[in-house]
Amino acid sequence: MKRYLTCLLAFVLILSALMPGTTRAEQTYEERMLAMAEAAEPTTLPLTDSGEKLTLFMNFNGRQIYNSMDEHPVIQKIEELTGVDLEIICPPAGDDGTFFNTIVASGDWPDLFRNNFQTYPGGVMGAIDDGIILEWNPLVEQYMPNFVTKIAGLGEKVYKHLVNDDGTFTRVACYLDPPVLDGVQHRGMVIRKDVLDKLNLEVPRTVEEFTNVLRAFKENGMQTPYALSALTDYNNVTFGNWLTASWDVAVNNYMIGENDTIYYSRTSDRYKDALKCLNSWYNEGLIDRDFINRTTSDAKKLVISGDAGVCNIGCWEAPEMLKLGKMEDEGFEIIGVPMMRLEDPDQVLNVGGKRENGTDGPGWHVSTACEDPRLAAKFIDWLYTDEAILLTNFGVGDLGDGNSTYYQGEDGRYYFTDFMTNNPDWDFNTIRPFYTIQDLQVEYHNDFITWQYDTDIQRQCWAAWAYNLTNNELIPTTISRTVEEGRAFSANQNEIETYTDEMTYKFICNELSIDDNWDEYIATIESLGLQENIDIQTAAYQRWLNR
Numbered sequence: 001m002k003r004y005l006t007c008l009l010a011f012v013l014i015l016s017a018l019m020p021g022t023t024r025a026e027q028t029y030e031e032r033m034l035a036m037a038e039a040a041e042p043t044t045l046p047l048t049d050s051g052e053k054l055t056l057f058m059n060f061n062g063r064q065i066y067n068s069m070d071e072h073p074v075i076q077k078i079e080e081l082t083g084v085d086l087e088i089i090c091p092p093a094g095d096d097g098t099f100f101n102t103i104v105a106s107g108d109w110p111d112l113f114r115n116n117f118q119t120y121p122g123g124v125m126g127a128i129d130d131g132i133i134l135e136w137n138p139l140v141e142q143y144m145p146n147f148v149t150k151i152a153g154l155g156e157k158v159y160k161h162l163v164n165d166d167g168t169f170t171r172v173a174c175y176l177d178p179p180v181l182d183g184v185q186h187r188g189m190v191i192r193k194d195v196l197d198k199l200n201l202e203v204p205r206t207v208e209e210f211t212n213v214l215r216a217f218k219e220n221g222m223q224t225p226y227a228l229s230a231l232t233d234y235n236n237v238t239f240g241n242w243l244t245a246s247w248d249v250a251v252n253n254y255m256i257g258e259n260d261t262i263y264y265s266r267t268s269d270r271y272k273d274a275l276k277c278l279n280s281w282y283n284e285g286l287i288d289r290d291f292i293n294r295t296t297s298d299a300k301k302l303v304i305s306g307d308a309g310v311c312n313i314g315c316w317e318a319p320e321m322l323k324l325g326k327m328e329d330e331g332f333e334i335i336g337v338p339m340m341r342l343e344d345p346d347q348v349l350n351v352g353g354k355r356e357n358g359t360d361g362p363g364w365h366v367s368t369a370c371e372d373p374r375l376a377a378k379f380i381d382w383l384y385t386d387e388a389i390l391l392t393n394f395g396v397g398d399l400g401d402g403n404s405t406y407y408q409g410e411d412g413r414y415y416f417t418d419f420m421t422n423n424p425d426w427d428f429n430t431i432r433p434f435y436t437i438q439d440l441q442v443e444y445h446n447d448f449i450t451w452q453y454d455t456d457i458q459r460q461c462w463a464a465w466a467y468n469l470t471n472n473e474l475i476p477t478t479i480s481r482t483v484e485e486g487r488a489f490s491a492n493q494n495e496i497e498t499y500t501d502e503m504t505y506k507f508i509c510n511e512l513s514i515d516d517n518w519d520e521y522i523a524t525i526e527s528l529g530l531q532e533n534i535d536i537q538t539a540a541y542q543r544w545l546n547r
């Protein structure tokens with residue numbers, strides 16, 4: 001009933017904000033949102049004159065740099081501009097999520113959480129129902145015109161990614177994308193181009209060609225032709241489905257089949273075929289025999305050292321990998337490789353990881369312990385201003401010691417200074433958390449992204465990785481399950497994934513025959529609640545389509 005009344009209030013507020021002479025049905029999505037923004041209370045600086053405190057829970061990448069976050073120049077500037085005294089609570093380095101769970105269980109909550117509550121039973125809606133966080137809608141409609149204006153210009157699909165099935169905002173998004181990031185495939189495979197050239201081999205485009213390249217690498221002394229990392233490595237294995245996409249199946253996801261029927265990728269015959277191929281590579285010594293214990297960093301090091309010829313990376317890692325490789329061997333070259341096809345190298349594959357705006361990064365949530373939800377909402381809304389986006393992406397500019405973090409070029413674009421990009425003491429990725437705060441960004445600045453991905457190897461990787469690739473057979477990551485559905489789904493899926501992870505390793509590593517054990521494998525998955533999860537995902541997907 002509480003949520004129904006909230007949504008009814010939201011509807012009334014939107015209707016009351018309609019432009020004169022029009023009805024809601026006659027307005028476009030953008031017009032409706034801009035009318036809502038106009039009806040909201042403006043966000044002006046300072047946000048408070050009393051030095052009021054806000055406590056923020058967030059994963060700050062630069063926490064190890066300063067004794068206190070009060071020392072960070074961006075935090076100091078934000079406090080100066082807003083008048084808010086910020087206290088930031090960070091998990092310890094290497095935390096696996098336990099710290100967040102401990103904070104939630106303690107009942108001693110910060111004013112703001114930067115987290116998606118994915119590990120909480122029932123997710124965001126479960127946390128709302130349990131009285132941990134507030135619903136965003138009343139705060140958004142009354143106090144957040146900058147946020148509403150921002151998403152008004154991004155299109156209705158972005159809005160669909162930010163709300164629940166009944167129009168409740170499930171998160172206020174972090175990491176909204178600028179135009180340069182629209183639709184890119186951000187992670188993928190690179191191969192030693194110099195070794196290919198030495199062996200007079202072409203860049204492989206089919207599974208058969210790729211297998212032959214791996215064999216040639218091994219015959220010419222490479223210990224581990226394809227350097228893999230653990231299958232649970234979200235960044236470079238699960239995300240983008242690089243190991244299984246050739247068969248048009250996800251590594252671990254519920255997928256959309258014919259007539260919008262939903263199925264689990266790890267029960268598909270296409271997944272079985274992918275496992276058979278990986279098993280054959282394992283038996284031939286074409287993939288790392290110890291990949292279960294490898295990290296992404298381990299895999300890159302094997303390629304850089306010459307012990308491997310192929311690995312999966314993020315686009316942002318390509319320039320540094322190229323630089324480190326040339327320090328080992330000045331002839332070192334890598335090239336981005338399109339996803340392999342089974343036969344036709346131009347086949348469209350539908351299980352990619354192309355970016356969709358509004359789906360990346362955690363969200364902000366106001367806790368019920370917050371004594372001033374209006375101030376908390378105003379603070380988050382201010383982060384959506386051009387001033388705050390520039391500050392969090394590029395830093396404060398003049399540091400007062402003769403150095404600056406950025407400058408504006410004659411073309412009007414913003415650039416990092418040599419102090420940031422060619423510092424004699426630190427590389428850029430090390431110095432960046434000293435002077436910028438990615439974890440307070442709500443949007444990637446277009447100039448920052450354009451600058452960050454402005455090398456030939458990065459542009460080539462983006463083009464190769466996104467070739468004839470869609471996400472069309474993947475269920476949107478922003479579907480919403482009810483609290484009851486979420487709890488049932490999580491309980492079942494934890495058991496399903498634990499079992500299928502174990503069996504996937506056993507199938508690949510030749511501990512069990514795929515053909516002899518497949519039927520038993522499927523039966524076990526079904527006994528762990530698979531059909532209930534398929535029913536839940538089907539209902540949630542249909543509701544998403546109707547948003």
